[in-house]
Amino acid sequence: MLRNFLIAFAILISFATAPIAIGAQDSLARSATDSLGEWRTLQSYTRGTYVTESENSIIYTTGRAIFYLDKDDLSITTLAREDGLADARIRLLRYHQPTETLLIVYESGVIDLLRDNRFTTLRQIDNFNFNGDKTIYSLFFGENDIVYISAGFGVTALDLKDETFPFTTFTGVRVNGSAEHEGFLYAATEEGVYRVPRNDDVNLNDFGNWTLLGQRDSLPGDYSSTVINVYRGRLYFSVGTDIYVYVDGTARLFFDEDDDKPHRVEYLTVGPNFLLAGYRCTDLEEGCSARQITLLDESGPRRTFSTCVFFTRYAIEDSRGRIWFGEDYVISGIRYFDDAESTDCNTVRYGGPTNDQNNRLLHDGTSLWVAPSVLNENFGPIFDFFGVYRFNDRSWRGINRDNTAAFLGKDGVRGGDNDVASIVDVHYDPINKLHWFSSFYEGAIAYDEATDEGTLFDETNSTLSETNGDPNRIRVAGAVTDANGFTYLANSAADDGAIIAVRSPEGEWADLGKNCGLNRALAVEIDPNGYLWVIHAKEGITVLDPMGTPMDPSDDRCRTITTNNSQLPNNIVRSIEVDLQGVVWVGTSAGVVLFECANDVFNTERCTGRRPVATADDFGASLLETEEVLSITTDGGNRKWIGTNGGAYLLSENGEEQLLFFDSGNSPLLDNTVRDVAIDPTTGVIYFGTELGIISYRGDATSAERGFASELVVFPNPVEPGYDGPIAIQGLSRNARVKITDVSGKLIDTGTAIGGQYVWGGADYTGRRVQTGVYLVFASSNQRFSGEDATSAVGKIVFVR
Secondary structure, three states: OHHHHHHHHHHHHHHOOOOOOOOOOOHHHOOOOOOOOOEEEOOOOOOOOEEEEOOOEEEEEOOOOEEEEEOOOOOEEEEOHHHOOOOOOEEEEEEEOOOOEEEEEEOOOOEEEEEOOEEEEEOOOOOOOOOOOOOEEEEEEOHHHEEEEEEOOEEEEEEOOOOEOOOEEEOOOOEEEEEEEOOEEEEEEOOEEEEEEOOOOOOOOOHHHOEEOOHHHOOOOOOOOOOEEEEOOEEEEEEOOEEEEEEOOEEEEEEOOOOOOOEEEEEEEEOOOOEEEEEEEOOHHHOOOOEEEEEEEOOEEEEEEOOOOOOEEEEEEOOOOOEEEEEOOOOOOEEEEOOOOOOOOEEEOOOOOOOOOOOEEEEOOOOEEEEOOOEOOOOOEOOOOOOEEEEEOOEEEEEOOOOOHHHHOOOOOOOOOOOOOOEEEEEEEOOOOEEEEEEOOEEEEEEEOOOOEEEEEOOOOOOOOOEOOEOOOEEEEEEEEOOOOOEEEEEEOEOOOOOEEEEOOOOOEEEEOOOOOOOOEEEEEEOOOOOEEEEEOOOEEEEEEOOOOOOOHHHOEEEEEOOOOOOOOOOOEEEEEEOOOOOEEEEEOOEEEEEOOHHHOOOOOOOOOEOOEEEEOOEEEEOOOOOOEEEEEEOOOOOEEEEEOOEEEEEOOOOOOEEEEEOOOOOOOOOOOEEEEEEOOOOOEEEEEEOOEEEEEEOOOEOOOOOEOOOOEEEOOOEOOOOOOOEEEEOOOOOOEEEEEEOOOOEEEEEEOEEOEEEEOOEOOOOOEOOOEEEEEEEEOOOOOOOOOEOEEEEEEEEOO
16 A cells, blocks of 8 residues: 555656746755655756746756756756656757747657646657657747747647647658748758748648749759748848848848858857857868857848857857857856857856766765766776766765876876776775775775875776786776775776785785686675675676685685576676675566575575566566666665666565556656666665666665664654645664554554654555644564664654644
């Protein structure tokens, strides 16, 4: 019953159509105490890819979310997936002032209309029975609140008054832009500019009624057009790289761009003073990506500039004459000019990570840590210098070569050959109080958060070995620390064959696993026996036993686990987790295998693993056999959160029951590719690292100590009028028994904690919400405690109806 309640609660939050107070609440500054089942994005707002304006705001999209900048003080208000956005892949957005509507266009062709603080989602284009290009390339606001939509399939019109589509023209050629002017509808395409009379006597659905403008209109016989717009009563469009104006049935050259440059006209936007023509270099062989903007008025070009427009894909002139830029790539900050004459490039920076990239997540009980560097499909690194991100107390901090000397490499010079790049994993060593940052290029950094200093370990000061004979590459895929403070680092593709480099608490180093056979390490875990489980790229698993002498490899033993000697469905192992009972969970590209015999893993006959069988509709199948299991994380109740290419699953302790499933269709999950999952052990908040960024969900399980906390934490408390959600009780011993009564002693609810938390739905046994009053919580455990551990606890909850 509770599970069904939480599923319904999560979906209700995801798709509620209740008004959203845009501008009244900043998601970056909300309370840190989320309700159970509440979602919250942790995305980057350091750049904007597309920009528009309303009367009071400059509105940007990051491509994943939206943010509003107040025109007066440039303060930021954000709008993200959990606020009601239909998708997390935003292509463009435009604000329609007459109807006060923000149009949000997604890569899929879905359109959100946000007005009167409500979303309306239009899926007609996405649902077209058409296999061609449904991408929407531009919007044009016509008369009578009609929006002309230019797309890969042609042109369609959206009536904002009744939210219908009056016509759709399938052109057979991509339409880059469209415009309504003096009774005609125009379409800019790669074949040139077409037009059709805009009146009731013409069937606009039939492309045969459209006419191509050509030589009779003083245009070249063969040309392409990428942009079109109406500025001060005249129609302007591109012809190749030049801008033409169409007057009285004749096209004439208006702005002659330098044809020697391999440019493409990317946009043509209209401001209160100028027509902005944006250009992009298209010489891909030379790696050219330079941008420039020309400001035009009726008399011709006024100014051409390339400063402040590094990777600009769109620009607008706002109602105050400021020029704002939207960026294609990672640029720190939002940039704008104060006016058309300005040469000073203003930059406004907002909080958050540099981008939404993430590979591995870690929560150390205080902060969320993000290793951003994603491996490619061949498990090779993507070169970047993003370092590591830390999220704490609702704010982000980047730890990288700009602020931490260890990232400068052995030569200590920024920009040198040895700068530490591509951090793929973060591990916390609670014994020595160090965070380990694993680089797939330059070794590993041991970072002391207390002193804000780090030490780089590479081939010069450790046993970490170079990769494939390259003296400039040392790949470390991850790290673990045992109960005695020995830290084991997975050394991927090490020249000497040692898959593990171990560091003692005293700072001594040794090599392990030289004779184990496999050496392309991708991750490492340690089980309660002290055995190291190393997964390899497409090769299976190595189990390494240091025999209690980590610094002496002579007595070590190892076992290779593959499809030949185990239940692994294949050798493509993507993830590994040791749960609270010591069971080793292995995620492959075709499901999950459990090794419940970890203490006997070197018995190759008895310890081959088990593939759990999940039953649905009376049909049994191996657990998640159709999913690529990218990550496995254990919560406080020993349940498993599974990240896959098809969404996130919550499984029961033994994996045989699916408790929850989230994807981008039934929840605010940003993307169905869930690379990693991290859990705050204190609050139970689950962080999902997806391809499009990080989003959190307030779960119902927390970690638990052996005994009870000195004081139970109940939230919300008091339960105020209007709140119909669940109530969480924290500070319990693991799997404690909980009873809730009224003050007269009448039993209202009873159950068992999940980890250290119990969730009450706020109803009695009949399913009715309880009335105003005080309710008592009695918790006890059947475990035998020693010392000062409390064996029971009490609390109270106040309801106000």
